[in-house]
Amino acid sequence: MNSGSLARIGTMVLRYTYLLRSSWPRILELAYWPTVQMILWGFITRFFTGHSDWVAQASGVLLSGVLLWDILFRAQLGVTLAFFEELYSRNLGHLFVSPLRPSELVLSLIGISLIRTVIGVGTAVLLAIPLYHFSLFSLGLPLIAFFANLLALGWALGIIISALVLRYGLGAESLAWVAIFALAPVSGIYYPIDTLPSWLLPISYALPSTYVFEGMRAVMFEHRFPADLLSYAIALNAVYISISIWLFLILFRRARRDGSLLHIGE
Amino acid sequence: MELRTRTGHYAIEVSGLNKRFDEVDVVKNISFEVEHGRTYALLGANGAGKTTTLAMLLGLLIPTSGRIFVLGVDMLRDRYRALPRMNYASPYVDLPQRLTVRQNLKVYGRLYGASKLAQRIDELAAQLDLEDFIDRSYRNMSSGQKTRVALAKALLNKPEVLLMDEPTASLDPDTADRIRTYLEDYQRATRATLLLASHNMLEVERLCDKVLMMRAGRIVDRGTPRELVTRYGRNTMEEVFLDVARNEAVA
Numbered sequence: 099m100n101s102g103s104l105a106r107i108g109t110m111v112l113r114y115t116y117l118l119r120s121s122w123p124r125i126l127e128l129a130y131w132p133t134v135q136m137i138l139w140g141f142i143t144r145f146f147t148g149h150s151d152w153v154a155q156a157s158g159v160l161l162s163g164v165l166l167w168d169i170l171f172r173a174q175l176g177v178t179l180a181f182f183e184e185l186y187s188r189n190l191g192h193l194f195v196s197p198l199r200p201s202e203l204v205l206s207l208i209g210i211s212l213i214r215t216v217i218g219v220g221t222a223v224l225l226a227i228p229l230y231h232f233s234l235f236s237l238g239l240p241l242i243a244f245f246a247n248l249l250a251l252g253w254a255l256g257i258i259i260s261a262l263v264l265r266y267g268l269g270a271e272s273l274a275w276v277a278i279f280a281l282a283p284v285s286g287i288y289y290p291i292d293t294l295p296s297w298l299l300p301i302s303y304a305l306p307s308t309y310v311f312e313g314m315r316a317v318m319f320e321h322r323f324p325a326d327l328l329s330y331a332i333a334l335n336a337v338y339i340s341i342s343i344w345l346f347l348i349l350f351r352r353a354r355r356d357g358s359l360l361h362i363g364e
Numbered sequence: 365m366e367l368r369t370r371t372g373h374y375a376i377e378v379s380g381l382n383k384r385f386d387e388v389d390v391v392k393n394i395s396f397e398v399e400h401g402r403t404y405a406l407l408g409a410n411g412a413g414k415t416t417t418l419a420m421l422l423g424l425l426i427p428t429s430g431r432i433f434v435l436g437v438d439m440l441r442d443r444y445r446a447l448p449r450m451n452y453a454s455p456y457v458d459l460p461q462r463l464t465v466r467q468n469l470k471v472y473g474r475l476y477g478a479s480k481l482a483q484r485i486d487e488l489a490a491q492l493d494l495e496d497f498i499d500r501s502y503r504n505m506s507s508g509q510k511t512r513v514a515l516a517k518a519l520l521n522k523p524e525v526l527l528m529d530e531p532t533a534s535l536d537p538d539t540a541d542r543i544r545t546y547l548e549d550y551q552r553a554t555r556a557t558l559l560l561a562s563h564n565m566l567e568v569e570r571l572c573d574k575v576l577m578m579r580a581g582r583i584v585d586r587g588t589p590r591e592l593v594t595r596y597g598r599n600t601m602e603e604v605f606l607d608v609a610r611n612e613a614v615a
Contacts, residue, residue: 102477105474105477106474106475108474109471109474109475110471110475112470112471112474113460113463113467113471116462116463116467116471117460117462117463120462120463120501121462183460184460186461187458187459187460187461187462188457188458189457189458189459189460191424191454191457192452192457192458192459192472192517193475194423194424195422195423195424195447195450195451195452196447196472196475196476197444197447197448197475197476197477198475199444351426354423354424354425354426355425355426356385357385357416357419357425359424359425360415360419360424360425
């Protein structure tokens with residue numbers, strides 16, 4: 099990657115931060131849902147701590163689950179909403195006749211997604227400390243690995259959804275809001291995956307998020323660094339990120355062939 | 365191995381260009397050259413294939429077959445070498461609505477690697493009368509203001525090849541006249557090559573050295589505005605346009 103390429107990626111991240119800065123409700127909205135979720139699950143935790151031996155062993159397990167899940171969800175939304183902004187603005191026609199390459203656009207979407215996720219989930223994480231005397235940072239160093247893996251899976255999903263919207267138009271827009279929830283039951287966010295029926299386990303094992311949430315419980319209940327689980331997550335994420343970028347580039351080329359870049363967003 | 369670049373006195377070379385969508389040929393085997401430092405027009409009725417041709421020249425659309433060289437660069441294989449030296453203006457492609465005009469120009473200037481960008485933006489703002497609203501949101505602009513902003517965006521990198529789709533659409537006659545004057549001055553000062561798709565015959569007669577007449581995806585005639593008027597036995601380009609669009613005369 100040369101300096102021109104980095105400059106264009108930086109410019110596109112700047113373009114998306116202009117958008118954030120232009121509207122304080124947008125910044126508030128980033129933190130709103132993660133914070134509401136955190137408050138809700140904080141009360142649920144408080145209730146279960148007195149009624150469940152399992153939760154009582156590690157009272158932060160539910161709050162950790164919801165905050166980590168939000169990292170995944172916000173990372174995916176961060177990519178797709180920034181990409182949709184180009185469609186709503188009917189701006190792709192200008193972007194793709196400029197020297198900006200599609201791979202550079204994808205990297206800039208990842209960049210703004212990181213910023214949005216840190217603002218959104220970071221606020222909820224910090225508020226949990228005074229509200230519930232719970233700090234996600236108590237997970238220690240493994241938190242960095244959890245964070246990175248959930249971001250990567252969120253980005254892969256976001257890029258795949260953006261690619262499908264590029265191919266099928268804004269009719270596929272709702273995928274941004276619903277697709278990720280199909281992963282929630284099989285990722286074991288709030289319960290160990292041995293709770294799942296055996297026929298669902300292969301799907302669960304194919305998801306990097308499963309290893310992150312299992313790893314989180316290993317840290318909280320067994321006080322061990324789950325290197326084995328994290329290595330599975332890293333390997334799977336490498337595969338999914340590669341597939342997502344490949345798919346985006348393939349469907350971008352198809353959009354150039356079909357002429358949909360001329361009309362998309364209309 | 366086929367050459368990816370070529371040198372010569374043509375800024376744009378197109379040969380055997382075709383585009384087919386769903387079994388419909390919208391551009392049919394067109395070939396043309398545009399000389400460096402000249403202004404050409406693609407002229408034709410709606411659906412003639414002008415915008416599709418411009419989109420293929422810009423790399424936004426992959427042709428079904430044919431070759432395109434811009435500034436000596438093979439656009440089908442290596443377009444990123446030519447794109448920083450080109451630009452495009454169209455009132456039909458928007459810019460990000462929620463950004464201010466200045467933010468939009470800054471973003472595009474940086475994407476094109478424009479030098480002395482802040483100074484260039486101020487220059488264009490003064491020349492194209494953007495100063496009064498440059499720090500306002502783009503979505504609050506009138507269509508005429510948006511057209512001028514789109515033109516400013518297209519001139520940020522001082523392009524050697526400038527493609528324009530209806531460059532003065534939505535402008536009042538006074539502003540349109542000033543934009544045409546600006547384009548003439550820009551072309552004279554920089555020796556840039558301009559190719560525009562237009563329905564405005566006065567604009568074509570005033571700005572263009574040569575006209576490529578399109579109908580139903582084909583180039584059906586070409587020449588200077590004066591040559592075409594003479595060849596069709598008409599008084600104005602508007603009459604020539606109507607003849608070609610209605611297929612009422614064969615040159």
